[in-house]
Amino acid sequence: MASFPAILRSEWTKIRSVRSTIWTLALTFVVTVGLGALLSLLTNNNFTEFRRNVQTPFDATSTAFAGIRLGELAIIVFGVLAIGNEYSSGLIRVTLAAVPQRGTLLTGKAVVLGALALVVSVVTAFITFFTGQALLGSHSTTLGEPHVLRAVFGAALYLTMLCLFSAGVTAMLRNQTLALGVLVPFFFLLSPILSVVPKVKTLAHYFPDYAGSRMLLVFEEQGQPYGPWAGFAICLAWTLAALVGGALVLKSRDA
Amino acid sequence: MIELHDLTKRHGRTLAVDRLSFRVPQGVVTGFLGPNGAGKSTTMRMILDLDRPTGGRVTIDGRRYGQLSEPLKYIGALLEAKAVHPGRTARDHLLWLAQSNRIPERRVDEALALVGLTPVARKRARGFSLGMGQRLGIASALLGDPEIVMFDEPVNGLDPEGILWIRNLMKRLAAEGRTVFVSSHLMSEMAVTADHLVVIGRGRLLADLPMPEFIKRNSRSAVRMRTPQPERLLDVLAVAGLRHEPGPDGSYEVVGGDLAALGDLAAAHGVVLHELSPQQASLEEAFMQMTADSVEYHAGDGPGRDAAGAPGTWAAGRQQHSNAQPAAAARQEEN
Numbered sequence: 001m002a003s004f005p006a007i008l009r010s011e012w013t014k015i016r017s018v019r020s021t022i023w024t025l026a027l028t029f030v031v032t033v034g035l036g037a038l039l040s041l042l043t044n045n046n047f048t049e050f051r052r053n054v055q056t057p058f059d060a061t062s063t064a065f066a067g068i069r070l071g072e073l074a075i076i077v078f079g080v081l082a083i084g085n086e087y088s089s090g091l092i093r094v095t096l097a098a099v100p101q102r103g104t105l106l107t108g109k110a111v112v113l114g115a116l117a118l119v120v121s122v123v124t125a126f127i128t129f130f131t132g133q134a135l136l137g138s139h140s141t142t143l144g145e146p147h148v149l150r151a152v153f154g155a156a157l158y159l160t161m162l163c164l165f166s167a168g169v170t171a172m173l174r175n176q177t178l179a180l181g182v183l184v185p186f187f188f189l190l191s192p193i194l195s196v197v198p199k200v201k202t203l204a205h206y207f208p209d210y211a212g213s214r215m216l217l218v219f220e221e222q223g224q225p226y227g228p229w230a231g232f233a234i235c236l237a238w239t240l241a242a243l244v245g246g247a248l249v250l251k252s253r254d255a
Numbered sequence: 256m257i258e259l260h261d262l263t264k265r266h267g268r269t270l271a272v273d274r275l276s277f278r279v280p281q282g283v284v285t286g287f288l289g290p291n292g293a294g295k296s297t298t299m300r301m302i303l304d305l306d307r308p309t310g311g312r313v314t315i316d317g318r319r320y321g322q323l324s325e326p327l328k329y330i331g332a333l334l335e336a337k338a339v340h341p342g343r344t345a346r347d348h349l350l351w352l353a354q355s356n357r358i359p360e361r362r363v364d365e366a367l368a369l370v371g372l373t374p375v376a377r378k379r380a381r382g383f384s385l386g387m388g389q390r391l392g393i394a395s396a397l398l399g400d401p402e403i404v405m406f407d408e409p410v411n412g413l414d415p416e417g418i419l420w421i422r423n424l425m426k427r428l429a430a431e432g433r434t435v436f437v438s439s440h441l442m443s444e445m446a447v448t449a450d451h452l453v454v455i456g457r458g459r460l461l462a463d464l465p466m467p468e469f470i471k472r473n474s475r476s477a478v479r480m481r482t483p484q485p486e487r488l489l490d491v492l493a494v495a496g497l498r499h500e501p502g503p504d505g506s507y508e509v510v511g512g513d514l515a516a517l518g519d520l521a522a523a524h525g526v527v528l529h530e531l532s533p534q535q536a537s538l539e540e541a542f543m544q545m546t547a548d549s550v551e552y553h554a555g556d557g558p559g560r561d562a563a564g565a566p567g568t569w570a571a572g573r574q575q576h577s578n579a580q581p582a583a584a585a586r587q588e589e590n
């Protein structure tokens with residue numbers, strides 16, 4: 001059987017040797033940190049105005065992570081490109097001829113992709129947090145406050161899982177344009193809209209992004225369906241399901 | 256050695272490959288010939304376990320492709336040109352391939368040098384011409400120094416220099432003792448490279464024999480004679496006991512006849528000749544005859560009508576891309 005470390009090395013070379021995939025990762029960082037910093041600065045400068053008539057406690061962590069919805073889009077694109085470019089160029093046949101053990105191959109891809117996404121996400125999450133807090137001045141919080149550290153790690157896990165979820169969906173669809181056409185509107189439009197529509201939102205609260213984003217909350221929200229760790233479990237279940245689905249499709253279909 | 260046993264592939268209602276059984280002999284170039292849609296690419300994809308057979312099996316050295324660990328060290332394949340990420344450099348493309356099969360990195364540079372791509376090793380594949388893409392594909396196939404190489408229509412779209420290069424490469428690989436399995440839809444191309452021939456049509460095996468044998472069986476030589484005195488000529492031929500066939504434009508063709516002897520014969524009997532010329536039926540024609548019933552699309556005439564006489568698009572159309580045997584094409588038009 002093919003050697004697993006060899007597959008990891010080879011997949012790592014694949015990822016790092018294409019600029020477009022690296023750029024989407026850089027974009028994840030820039031967008032998440034940048035938008036968070038901007039909103040933290042604005043909030044600090046207009047604090048009393050922004051907080052007028054607001055009863056809930058001020059969440060300095062989520063203010064810093066204001067850019068994550070756009071940042072997640074970039075890492076979703078990264079997940080799609082990393083798998084999808086095999087299909088757009090006919091490369092998948094070269095890959096499978098080199099590594100015919102398809103399940104092992106996809107596992108190797110997911111490990112490399114997941115590890116890289118995790119590293120970038122952790123760095124992004126902490127820099128986003130510290131930048132945001134620095135700009136929030138007297139309204140800032142620290143990692144020592146209850147649940148804050150969990151929320152920052154939660155943000156990193158959230159980005160990583162959405163990336164792997166998108167990779168799994170792309171492996172199922174076997175087409176990067178189609179995968180982008182399905183995932184981007186879903187995460188950017190459908191899920192946020194449905195999660196506030198009465199009745200429908202009960203369903204939308206079990207979508208991977210809503211569930212995963214529960215990990216970012218420091219304070220309990222009124223009427224929240226479940227806690228942060230249940231959210232993590234639901235998001236993880238989606239991610240594993242997408243990857244298993246991708247592996248089943250890869251194993252069963254002609255390349 | 257590649258062995259196929261009753262290999263079958265069905266796509267919905269089309270049988271792409273139909274109970275195909277043959278062996279690819281070791282250490283020689285085997286031409287895998289068939290008109291468009293015959294099932295050559297499908298067969299090759301099944302050999303690599305990319306497409307799953309509907310029935311039958313195919314083994315490499317007795318094992319299924321999926322059971323080979325580090326398969327690039329056994330068999331290297333070029334399936335389609337430019338199966339590379341456009342944004343990756345030639346060297347990086349070969350590097351990840353090498354790493355996946357634990358092939359030493361120095362082989363990457365050797366393979367690049369072998370196909371003449373060293374100067375563009377660090378250029379992204381986006382800007383590569385068809386010929387360069389083809390060379391990169393061949394470098395990937397040779398990367399693991401495999402015993403068996405398999406090329407799917409490697410000369411398609413190449414210029415004469417590229418065609419010659421691939422032809423010589425295949426001969427050299429076979430001379431080194433490697434097994435070369437190469438598909439084509441051009442008999443003329445195979446005639447100059449292949450030692451063995453496997454012909455398929457509509458997914459079915461039509462022939463599996465050594466090249467010299469195919470040539471012996473299928474090349475027909477004749478002498479064409481044209482005369483303003485046909486009756487006298489026919490009498491002379493009849494007396495001499497020579498078999499003849501009607502040729503084009505009222506000429507006659509003496510199958511297996513000797514040019515000088517026929518000229519002498521005509522002179523001895525005072526028959527005026529306007530033409531006395533040797534005729535060699537091309538292998539291309541023999542191949543077309545063999546696959547005539549299995550050609551999917553015919554040019555012009557409706558399907559099935561005197562298929563042998565109506566040139567299929569695949570042969571007549573592509574002939575001009577080949578620098579070999581231009582006479583065959585010319586003769587095709589006459590018939």
Ligand SMILES: Nc1ncnc2c1ncn2[C@@H]1O[C@H](COP(=O)(O)OP(=O)(O)OP(=O)(O)O)[C@@H](O)[C@H]1O
Pocket residue numbers: 266269270271272289290291292293294295296297298440
């Ligand atoms: N994925 C597919 N789905 C449906 N039909 C297919 C598929 N792949 C191949 N076929 C059909 O199978 C037959 C064999 O195709 P294949 O590509 O193997 O032929 P080929 O000999 O390589 O032809 P060419 O000389 O044009 O490359 C054709 O009729 C083709 O239409």
Ligand SMILES: [Mg+2]
Pocket residue numbers: 295296297407
């Ligand atoms: Mg083909």
